[in-house]
Amino acid sequence: MSHVRSRFDKPADELVIKYTTSLPFDWRLYREDIRGSIAHARMLAKQGIIDPEDALAIIKGLVEIELEITDGKFEFKPEMEDIHMAVEARLKAKIGEAAGRLHTARSRNDQVATDLRLYLKDVLTWTIESAKSLQEAFVGLAEKHIGVALPGYTHLQPAQPILLAHHYLAYFEMFQRDRERFTDCLERTDVLPLGSGALAGVAYDIDRGFVARELGFRSISRNSLDAVSDRDFVVEFMAAASLAMMHLSRLSEELVIWSGAEFGFIEIDDAYATGSSIMPQKKNPDVAELCRGKTGRVYGHLMALLTMLKGLPLAYNRDLQEDKEAVFDTADTLLLSLKVVTGMMQTIKVKPDRMLKSVDRSFLLATDLADYLVKRGEVFRNAHGIVGRLVSYCVKEGKTFPELTLDEYRLFSPLFCEDVFELTAGTSIDSKDNPGGTARRRVEEAIAAARTLLEES
Numbered sequence: 001m002s003h004v005r006s007r008f009d010k011p012a013d014e015l016v017i018k019y020t021t022s023l024p025f026d027w028r029l030y031r032e033d034i035r036g037s038i039a040h041a042r043m044l045a046k047q048g049i050i051d052p053e054d055a056l057a058i059i060k061g062l063v064e065i066e067l068e069i070t071d072g073k074f075e076f077k078p079e080m081e082d083i084h085m086a087v088e089a090r091l092k093a094k095i096g097e098a099a100g101r102l103h104t105a106r107s108r109n110d111q112v113a114t115d116l117r118l119y120l121k122d123v124l125t126w127t128i129e130s131a132k133s134l135q136e137a138f139v140g141l142a143e144k145h146i147g148v149a150l151p152g153y154t155h156l157q158p159a160q161p162i163l164l165a166h167h168y169l170a171y172f173e174m175f176q177r178d179r180e181r182f183t184d185c186l187e188r189t190d191v192l193p194l195g196s197g198a199l200a201g202v203a204y205d206i207d208r209g210f211v212a213r214e215l216g217f218r219s220i221s222r223n224s225l226d227a228v229s230d231r232d233f234v235v236e237f238m239a240a241a242s243l244a245m246m247h248l249s250r251l252s253e254e255l256v257i258w259s260g261a262e263f264g265f266i267e268i269d270d271a272y273a274t275g276s277s278i279m280p281q282k283k284n285p286d287v288a289e290l291c292r293g294k295t296g297r298v299y300g301h302l303m304a305l306l307t308m309l310k311g312l313p314l315a316y317n318r319d320l321q322e323d324k325e326a327v328f329d330t331a332d333t334l335l336l337s338l339k340v341v342t343g344m345m346q347t348i349k350v351k352p353d354r355m356l357k358s359v360d361r362s363f364l365l366a367t368d369l370a371d372y373l374v375k376r377g378e379v380f381r382n383a384h385g386i387v388g389r390l391v392s393y394c395v396k397e398g399k400t401f402p403e404l405t406l407d408e409y410r411l412f413s414p415l416f417c418e419d420v421f422e423l424t425a426g427t428s429i430d431s432k433d434n435p436g437g438t439a440r441r442r443v444e445e446a447i448a449a450a451r452t453l454l455e456e457s
Contacts, residue, residue, distance in 0.1 A: 032118035039214035107198035109228040130338035150355035158362035181240040192217035196224035199315035249295040252288035269347035301326035
């Protein structure tokens with residue numbers, strides 16, 4: 001840290017060095033840091049701010065340093081405060097005084113903001129693609145199981161029969177919203193802050209547009225104060241990541257429930273389950289459970305960042321160093337969760353017979369019976385009460401709807417006729433023939449629309 005303590009009379013305390021260093025985690029930004037420095041050096045030479053020969057030496061040295069880090073040959077010295085200083089010190093050791101010209105017309109404030117935006121641009125791109133792969137898995141499952149019926153639930157109680165494909169497509173919609181949020185976040189992340197200096201801009205004739213083009217940024221920041229202190233794009237990413245993890249967690253919860261012996265709707269592939277240390281018969285849905293648990297970690301990072309930012313005055317404050325570990329862990333957790341859940345869904349085994357049996361024994365046609373009476377002139381609220389009493393009768397008699405006789409039906413309403421026995425799970429499902437409904441025709445249309453959406457994105 002001595003190279004940034006020129007106005008101090010004594011070195012920093014060893015504990016302070018350990019407390020303030022970010023190198024143990026921000027070393028991960030080395031590729032982005034070197035990319036930004038190469039673009040900056042080219043711009044400085046183009047503008048005549050530094051000698052072209054110095055720029056060439058700087059660029060050559062930076063390329064070599066990137067290879068050293070990638071190959072595991074770079075020594076990360078603990079006294080280096082951050083990845084920027086670690087790279088700069090190594091560059092000086094390699095090329096001498098010319099290395100000191102690299103930091104002309106920039107600050108670590110706009111440098112780190114640039115690194116972080118470059119990193120998140122890649123993460124967002126990978127996340128969008130990973131979410132798309134999971135969507136493709138849902139569409140594939142919907143196509144494969146288009147004729148399978150199961151109970152739809154409210155309050156985790158059997159409610160009405162639906163197609164399994166319809167259920168899968170509900171998750172397709174969730175992750176479509178996630179992809180749209182990440183895409184929207186990418187637009188605001190794709191802004192170059194380099195050239196803002198520490199907070200006020202720089203006193204050199206720089207070409208920010210050139211650097212933006214070199215680094216692939218869509219635009220440049222409009223206000224130097226905002227540029228170095230802005231972490232809204234990080235908060236947006238974490239908020240979108242929290243929503244995506246919430247969707248993964250809801251899916252995981254259903255996989256845990258559905259794979260249990262009491263439901264038995266699905267079987268998770270052996271590759272995505274674990275056994276018990278004491279009970280040899282166990283097949284535990286640990287992957288789904290861990291995904292459910294990791295969601296809380298991502299939520300925590302979002303709240304930590306929001307709390308850290310809420311009291312910061314303009315412009316840069318060292319508090320902002322605390323965003324890195326949260327960003328890295330959020331990105332790692334989200335990307336790995338998306339990939340592992342995609343693999344789990346692609347290998348899942350569905351048990352249609354168990355699903356259909358649950359449909360038959362759960363009084364799922366109660367609403368259809370009420371609608372049946374309404375179509376014969378009964379008021380819906382009266383029909384609701386009639387069918388409620390009919391269900392109560394069935395429970396007491398230990399019968400399901402198909403096991404009732406017409407005389408038993410007519411104990412509750414004279415409007416019941418022979419055609420009441422034509423009501424089945426299949427007719428119930430197909431009666432929901434409106435946009436967004438579970439009727440097979442509508443679900444097939446939804447699958448086709450989902451396929452088109454994936455192909456066009």
